[in-house]
Amino acid sequence: MWRSKAARVFLLRSSSIPRPPRPLLSQCPSKTLTQIPHPTPFPSKWILLTSSHHQDPRFFSSGSEAASREEDGNSSSFDFVESGKAAVDQNSVFGDECDSIPMDSNPSLVSEESGSSSLDFGEVKENSEVEGESSRSSLWEESVRGDDSADVFTPEDTVGGAEDEVAEIDMEQVEKVQFLLQSTSQEQLKSGLNNMDLSLSEAFVARVLQTPLVPAEKLVGFFRWALGNDNSVKSSRNVELLVNGLRSCAELSKMEAYMLWDLVMEIGCERGLLNTQTLSQLIAIFWKLGKARACLEVFNKFDEFGCSPDANTYYFTIEALGRRCMFDTAWPVVERMLNSGSLPDGEKVGKIITFFCRGKKAKEAHLVYLKAKENKIYPPSSCLEVLVGGLSRNHETVLIALELLEDYSGKSRKYANRPFASVVQGLCRTKNLHEAKKLLMRMVDSGPAPGNAVFNYVITALSKEGEMEDAIALMKVMDSRGLRPDVYTYSVIMSGFAKGGLMNEAYKIFCEAKKRHPKLSAVTYHILIRGFYKTEEFEKALECLKEMKEDGLQPNTDEYNKMIQSLCLKALDWCTAEKLLEEMKESGLYLKGITRSLIAAIKGLEEEEIQSRGASLQAFVVG
Template sequence: MWRSIASRTSFTATFARKLSSFQNPPSQVIHNFLISSSYYSHFPSRQHLGKSPHQIHSFSSHSSSISEFETENHDSTSSEEVELENGAGFVDTHDVISSKEFRLTPEFDGNDENNDSQIVGFSSNDQELETGERVSSEGVSEIDFEKLKNVESLLQNDLDGSFESSLDGMLLTLNEEFVVRVLQTPLVPGDNLIRFFKWISSRNDFKVTTVVLSELARAICNDPGLKRIDVYALWDLAKEIGEKESCVVNAEILNQLIAAFSKLGKGKAAFEVFGKFEELECIPNVESYYLTMQALCRRSFYDWSTSVCQKMLDARMLPESEKVGELISLYCKGHRSREAHVIYLAAKEQNRHPPQKAVNFLISCLSKVDDTVSLAQEMLVDFSGDVRKHAINPFSWVIRGLCRKKDIAGAKKLFTEMTVKGPPPGNAAFNIIINSLSKAGDLDDAKEMMKLMESRGLKPDVYTYSVIISGYVKGGMMEEARKVLSMARKNHPKLCPTTFHTLIRGYCKLGEFDKALKLLSEMKDYGVVPNVDEYNKLIQSLCLESLDWKTAEKLLEEMKEKGLYLPGITRGLISAVKELEQEAVGSEKEHAKS
């Protein structure tokens, strides 16, 4: 034990000599070092060393010249005193503090006579560079913050032709950390960063790394004031570096470029970056495909985007669900619902679940085209639980698509499925079926559907009645149409002009002008004001089919009183029929005289 104490005594004396070589340090003494290091733990307790004053040797002459001392773990401990025999010395731990300048390496154990060289900051191997940058014995350079500040200040100002020469005059010793710190400087224009990067690239003592290029890409592409010229300059640098050095440009750097071009609306440039992945020995990742497709779809380059999409699907690199939904929506907006459906199927296979809003949008787009309605109908199978419960609109869109392509049987089957499994059909779904049945001449089925509608607690609206009336009028069954009109009057005190317009046209087509005129006068009793269409159709029919220009003139005067104006062609028709009749009457009179 005492041999161990002697070795530590030798270390203490050596350590004191080291400290005394510094000029004008603050008056502090070594406390944390002795307390928190393994060195202090080997000292015998004070009671074993003895308490005689003549055995204690003070270090006060050294302690007054020590600035700071910091242990490896930065702990501060309570004040204690350590006494050493054999003239080793006495240390008052109240006078010991920590410092970043002096610390012991973990390997120090107090047994090596050369352990004084383990004190970082005193190593004989440390070197001081001519530039003022310190290099430790491990060869790690420390940043000269004064020169860093000078470079940052230079970059933040408007640069002139002397920029490169100013950097040369600073005699900078470049390393990766220093360059990264410069590129992280705030409020530096992008073109200044580009010039600085070109300058360091031209230096023989510095080699561009992935970290440095990534930091430049981050600074340029994330700039709120993103400039097209800066992004293109960055892309040129990336291509130049990638052609010279392999494994410097990576997918993350290229992704940042693609995203920046997308923000600038440069879809072609983003596609060019994507096309360079293989040449630059980079492998596209999920973000690469997503960002490229996003950039292309925003500029309506759907053919190029489709080629990227196919590569993404082949690589099975679908993005997260939210982004899948965005891609689906972008394709639907570009009327590429088939491509969007392929993405949907791939997401389903890979257990991705796009937002329901995007899925509904896809169903809506597929239902608008006859060739893709069946795809939309297949998607409804995936609806279950609460999603199906609230999916009235998607089901209605598919029913409308089936009816449009005249697949009434398929529409009725899906409609029946809705009544059994949900979602419960609403007025829109009923009206679609009723309208299709009416147009197809299946008026009895249409009326039965209307009764089913009422039995489910739904009230047929004016449109429902108008659809059935139109079907009867189309078939020339005016009496049946009037019966439906009576039903509509009972349930709706105010009908729409279209209902009466359909009936008036039907009467005119059959030449029953008296009934048409009577229905026209009844419109105001039901809160409906006749519009120009009703008058125009009736006046044309009176003139062309019955040559009744007198009734037509009365209707024209009635229109003027209501502030309605008849088209010039129809007014001319009244005058032409009137003149034709007058000529015919004149000819008859002359013929009678002769």
């Protein structure tokens, strides 16, 4: 049935008298028939044709090739025809417009909707005319030889044979508006547009919105004016073009961005006019301007506008909040991202993790890391290092950091000294010495190779806890690995012995340290001198003080102060205390007044005691 109807329509159209070849559409002087493409700006050399009656667009990219394009829903189909080529719509394939189509060999039409039908015109020479009913009939028979070619004609064509409705854009008017936008001030824009008597349409406004080098304020102003004069220009595509246009502006101000947001909120009242891409681009605009709260405001409007955030939406919102250190505000956005499963790529996930670690929220950052790992998204190794370091600083999460070290393997483990060292330090800080020693020995056996700092962390923790044998054993491990224990290592072990009152062992370590390090630090001498104070071995303390000055190290005020107090209160040796006071004066050090008074008091008590003993002796002699 459909074939007979289609044949009648075909023969009816082909019965017209052939006319001389018509000029190419690209050579027409005044107007160009056009339909707006996808929001991506199109090159000026393309001419656009559209039909509102069928959804079977054809795209002729050359004289020898044609391909169809499929559109969604009720969106109008459109054809691209390169400048210098002829454009043919469905109703003119067999009619008068076909008489002057220049083509290469074997052009064809392929319908994506049917999937298999094709229309083969055979070999047609350039600028040739198809004449005669017999040739048209044979052409028709070849075009309908298969049952699956029903989509060549739409129901409107076969039933009514109606002519295509082609949306016209006056390019002269477009150029005038473009010139007005690029040259006129904002104050004169509205009056200039009113005086033009423009024929507005969705496609017309879309073409203007793609004008380059137009200030953002004027683009918004033009779109507002167009909406006020013709509500049909309001479409999802035009809104997206407007937002993209403003984002590409080199000098976009905060005021212009807020003007755009106000307009978008007004348009968003109608469902279907806004989409995820448009709102994400708007968030990116505010992100670029550093307006974190504005990004969050747009993000919170997604549900109201009937849109669902995507990975870029989440990232730009979180990144904007991160720049303002709004950690608590950003976390609900992150939770929603994790629940949706829409995570950005590994590099962006790494930035989110780093942001929360910087805000001392390593536990939350760890949740992001686990979700990314579950989705097989792997952030950079530098991000893992930051995460391990952040977890190691918290007593509650240091064991989580220890588990994360398992994610290092092969070459990455070999160079992971810093994260391993941070975990060892965290374990020592929490007095988990068993795990600290275990991890250290694991590093010794399988890497990464521990340095002096890692050994010193564990030796210090052991010395504070009085586990001196283990501390000495680790120092020997250092020697066996070619690591020379530094002054700090010896000082820490000396401190551990001195704390336990084992001054002989401390002095042995001191002598060993002096053999390997001719110049020790003042701290090393202070540890030894104070240890001798506590054991009331004042002569040894004075010897260490003398040796310290001989090595070119000057005792500080606190050192003299404690020495003098010990001599006065415990040894009652005010003479030695006065000598130390004189040394301080020569070194330019000042002794506290209370300590000076203490020397005088001890001296006075001694004199009173001497006088008392003398009086008693005299009375005894007289009696």
